[in-house]
Amino acid sequence: MRLICNGKTMTIRDGMSLEELIQELELNPDAVVAECDGRIARREEYATSILKDGMVVELIRFVGGG
Amino acid sequence: MLTIAGHTLKSRLLVGTGKFSSAQVMREALEASGSEMVTVALRRVDLEDPADDIMRVLDRERFLFLPNTSGARDSDEAVRLARMARAAGGGDWLKLEVTPDPRTLLPDPVETLRATEILVADGFKVLPYINADPILALKLQDIGAAAVMPLGAPIGTNLGLLTRFQVRIIIEQARVPVIVDAGLGLPSHAAEAMEIGADAVLVNTAIAVAGDPVRMARAFALAVEAGREAYEAGAGRRLEMAEASSPETGLGFLR
Amino acid sequence: MQTTITNPVSSCLDSSCHDKKFSGPDLAVLRPLIYNCRPADVAAVLKKKHLSSDDLAVLLSPAADLFLPRLAARSADLTLRRFGRVMQLYAPLYLSNYCANRCQYCGFSAENKIVRRVLNLDEAESEARILADRGFGHILLVAGEAPARLDVDYLVELAGRLRHRFASLSIEIQPLSEEEYRRLFQAGIVAVAVYQETYDAAVYARVHQAGPKTDMAYRLDTPARAAAAGMREVGVGALLGLSDWRLEGLALGLHLAWLRRNYWRTGLTVSFPRLRPAAGGFAPLAEVSERDLAHLLFALRIFDEDLGLLLSTREEARFRDGMVGLGPTRYSAGSCTAPGGYGEPGSEGEQFSIGDQRSVLEVCQALKEKGYDPVLKDWDATFQNFSAANKVAA
Numbered sequence: 001m002r003l004i005c006n007g008k009t010m011t012i013r014d015g016m017s018l019e020e021l022i023q024e025l026e027l028n029p030d031a032v033v034a035e036c037d038g039r040i041a042r043r044e045e046y047a048t049s050i051l052k053d054g055m056v057v058e059l060i061r062f063v064g065g066g
Numbered sequence: 067m068l069t070i071a072g073h074t075l076k077s078r079l080l081v082g083t084g085k086f087s088s089a090q091v092m093r094e095a096l097e098a099s100g101s102e103m104v105t106v107a108l109r110r111v112d113l114e115d116p117a118d119d120i121m122r123v124l125d126r127e128r129f130l131f132l133p134n135t136s137g138a139r140d141s142d143e144a145v146r147l148a149r150m151a152r153a154a155g156g157g158d159w160l161k162l163e164v165t166p167d168p169r170t171l172l173p174d175p176v177e178t179l180r181a182t183e184i185l186v187a188d189g190f191k192v193l194p195y196i197n198a199d200p201i202l203a204l205k206l207q208d209i210g211a212a213a214v215m216p217l218g219a220p221i222g223t224n225l226g227l228l229t230r231f232q233v234r235i236i237i238e239q240a241r242v243p244v245i246v247d248a249g250l251g252l253p254s255h256a257a258e259a260m261e262i263g264a265d266a267v268l269v270n271t272a273i274a275v276a277g278d279p280v281r282m283a284r285a286f287a288l289a290v291e292a293g294r295e296a297y298e299a300g301a302g303r304r305l306e307m308a309e310a311s312s313p314e315t316g317l318g319f320l321r
Numbered sequence: 322m323q324t325t326i327t328n329p330v331s332s333c334l335d336s337s338c339h340d341k342k343f344s345g346p347d348l349a350v351l352r353p354l355i356y357n358c359r360p361a362d363v364a365a366v367l368k369k370k371h372l373s374s375d376d377l378a379v380l381l382s383p384a385a386d387l388f389l390p391r392l393a394a395r396s397a398d399l400t401l402r403r404f405g406r407v408m409q410l411y412a413p414l415y416l417s418n419y420c421a422n423r424c425q426y427c428g429f430s431a432e433n434k435i436v437r438r439v440l441n442l443d444e445a446e447s448e449a450r451i452l453a454d455r456g457f458g459h460i461l462l463v464a465g466e467a468p469a470r471l472d473v474d475y476l477v478e479l480a481g482r483l484r485h486r487f488a489s490l491s492i493e494i495q496p497l498s499e500e501e502y503r504r505l506f507q508a509g510i511v512a513v514a515v516y517q518e519t520y521d522a523a524v525y526a527r528v529h530q531a532g533p534k535t536d537m538a539y540r541l542d543t544p545a546r547a548a549a550a551g552m553r554e555v556g557v558g559a560l561l562g563l564s565d566w567r568l569e570g571l572a573l574g575l576h577l578a579w580l581r582r583n584y585w586r587t588g589l590t591v592s593f594p595r596l597r598p599a600a601g602g603f604a605p606l607a608e609v610s611e612r613d614l615a616h617l618l619f620a621l622r623i624f625d626e627d628l629g630l631l632l633s634t635r636e637e638a639r640f641r642d643g644m645v646g647l648g649p650t651r652y653s654a655g656s657c658t659a660p661g662g663y664g665e666p667g668s669e670g671e672q673f674s675i676g677d678q679r680s681v682l683e684v685c686q687a688l689k690e691k692g693y694d695p696v697l698k699d700w701d702a703t704f705q706n707f708s709a710a711n712k713v714a715a
Binding site for chain 1: 082083084085086092105106107108109110111113116117119120121131133134136149150151153154155156221248268270271
Binding site: 204234238239241316317318319320321 | 371389390393581582585610611612615639640642643
């Protein structure tokens with residue numbers, strides 16, 4: 001199935017969880033904020049949030065700034 | 067000691083974490099600054115470079131994070147970023163930045179006021195970044211801002227305290243800490259802000275792009291301390307003012 | 322400069338800023354700050370642009386007496402730049418001289434056997450018409466403090482009748498609750514004057530023997546309640562002659578600074594009533610000469626450039642003429658302090674005898690001769706959004 005992550009279209013396997021996606025992208029789930037279809041996901045929910053076809057995912061983290 | 071929203075800080079220098087040449091230099095400069103509160107921004111993870119993570123070098127035990135909403139062009143975007151920051155573990159602290167003009171990066175007063183109202187109600191400790199507008203500063207305090215952050219000059223210009231006259235008014239009228247933010251390019255600018263009574267300053271560009279950021283960070287730390295000492299010594303309230311040179315006023319009518 | 326100058330006075334201000342009420346300063350604490358000043362301290366303060374309340378103490382000190390011409394010059398300069406060559410004129414309209422209080426110094430004290438009168442609404446309107454015909458745009462409705470004789474309902478009704486005829490209506494009556502002030506604001510009253518009389522708690526208790534006025538704290542909180550209710554302006558003042566005018570001046574400065582801090586939308590004015598002969602023959606407890614009054618006025622002007630400063634007809638014409646341009650911004654003229662006195666001159670039961678007995682025309686003429694523009698109308702209440710009363714943040 002396909003979804004859009006950080007503006008890029010990706011093909012992922014069905015049934016993948018948000019946490020798995022984050023880990024597959026080589027990111028630390030604790031250091032990343034995830035927004036799925038405009039809704040901020042709670043950290044506890046990462047493992048149980050199953051991604052859906054056509055979903056828009058934003059992965060955000062802290063960076064340097066003034 | 068500076069107290070903002072119930073939290074006490076020994077250092078009155080806040081430092082931004084952007085524009086540094088490397089995470090390593092940033093870490094050393096922050097160390098040299100003596101700062102206890104640093105700003106961070108929120109951005110999309112660069113999926114091409116997942117390892118680039120500022121959190122690896124920023125010690126959260128040592129620095130209180132002040133997430134900013136840089137990039138937000140209106141209150142909706144700012145509120146969204148604020149909530150993300152909280153979800154990212156940023157706590158309730160927030161530097162509210164709403165800058166619709168990417169050229170000047172000047173803050174939008176209307177959207178800032180709107181966002182402050184929403185975020186205060188949502189439990190955030192809001193520190194709004196504003197132009198040095200005394201009425202706006204009062205209104206933000208009225209609705210619960212934890213501090214106000216008037217600019218000295220537009221972000222990145224390093225022009226110093228161009229807004230000194232209005233900042234002084236803001237300081238006189240303030241019921242919350244006043245943190246001069248943006249435009250301070252030299253330690254002497256920071257010292258001036260402190261001399262006129264600012265509670266703290268926030269510096270980013272001037273340190274990050276200096277030839278030797280670590281040394282510059284230390285210079286700013288010293289300047290902030292010097293300025294505060296001068297203010298508390300009473301010098302801040304003296305200004306050059308020519309005495310009204312009118313002839314002897316006739317008071318002969320008094321009985 | 323004194324070493325501990327920053328703390329006692331400013332901390333009095335700072336600590337009361339965190340409270341929702343202004344806590345009256347302890348005059349005993351203020352005393353050394355004023356009396357320990359030396360001439361060098363005064364010279365230093367006069368060089369400053371922004372004065373703290375500590376600096377006000379210096380300007381009120383005996384050491385500053387020698388600097389009176391310089392205080393006058395500075396006050397004149399600040400007043401000119403901020404207000405221009407203008408004097409706003411107003412007239413008091415005494416509605417009633419009934420009073421529930423027994424203030425030793427006042428002609429209206431319940432103890433005094435004077436002819437008592439309260440104007441009914443038609444009579445009040447008739448008096449007001451006389452003032453309107455004289456050209457006044459701003460009038461001050463005054464009454465002794467007797468709610469049984471003159472209450473909020475009366476004022477609401479009267480305001481309704483008068484508001485279209487005058488640019489603004491102010492009141493000087495008994496302290497009211499915030500809700501009552503809100504009602505009056507909706508009805509068209511835009512400013513409230515309430516004088517603390519004295520900030521000296523011991524003296525206050527002594528001269529206020531009976532009646533609601535004995536509650537000093539309630540009176541002290543009154544300007545804040547009026548401001549919270551949305552009044553455009555609040556007027557404060559001390560009755561000079563009850564206690565040490567220098568201490569009263571500093572207490573006034575603190576009160577004003579607190580009001581500025583907590584009610585930034587509200588305009589502030591200060592009046593300088595000075596004890597004059599009245600029924601009951603009360604002798605002032607403290608000396609306050611014209612020179613002292615001028616000194617106090619100059620010091621407050623230097624402390625806060627934006628204050629409206631009022632001199633009433635209690636003072637002599639010569640004094641008031643001399644003060645034009647030096648600090649005051651509002652003068653009453655042609656005043657009568659007895660209810661019904663405009664329609665029936667010579668009416669008995671006045672609050673105090675008039676020092677400046679000139680007509681409004683004569684006062685205008687005198688002002689013009691000094692190069693000043695007498696302003697009878699400065700603001701029009703039709704611009705006022707009265708529903709703003711509900712939006713003011715306390």
